[in-house]
Amino acid sequence: MIEKEYLAVRVASSNDAQLVSIVYEGLIDSLNESIEHIKDGEIQKLNLSVDKCRDIIAELIATLSGDSEIAMNYKSLYIYLNSLITEAHIKKDTQKFEEAKKIVTPLHEGWSELGEKLFQESVEKGNGTAVVSGMTYGKGYVNDQVSRSEIRWEKG
Numbered sequence: 720m721i722e723k724e725y726l727a728v729r730v731a732s733s734n735d736a737q738l739v740s741i742v743y744e745g746l747i748d749s750l751n752e753s754i755e756h757i758k759d760g761e762i763q764k765l766n767l768s769v770d771k772c773r774d775i776i777a778e779l780i781a782t783l784s785g786d787s788e789i790a791m792n793y794k795s796l797y798i799y800l801n802s803l804i805t806e807a808h809i810k811k812d813t814q815k816f817e818e819a820k821k822i823v824t825p826l827h828e829g830w831s832e833l834g835e836k837l838f839q840e841s842v843e844k845g846n847g848t849a850v851v852s853g854m855t856y857g858k859g860y861v862n863d864q865v866s867r868s869e870i871r872w873e874k875g
Contacts, residue, residue, distance in 0.1 A: 734841070747823055
């Protein structure tokens, strides 16, 4: 439950580049889960994590707009990732999942770096704040959150 709340806060407080980074992070997490499920022989869980990978890739493709060279390159990359994941799933091949991670990881890092840069610029321009905190009240507990320019949302 806390992880979902943490993710909800991250999404609500992120700029566009950070949102893309979060999506890539979810894809990497699902690829890692797929690898672990193969190693553990948990085929049912593998099917679920592969479906999650495919859903994320489908969402990434759906967000592409226009027919620019960049959009077409991303689309080709996502289609290749989907075929790589499908092959990995069919063959239960952890190396194919690792290859997919090697493709996604630099994308995640690039979007994360851009998101942090945009966040820093908004703070410097006065469009954001350096420290934000808040409390939410749930069933029988209080959640507190803190964000600093050098530290993203974390459990306070």
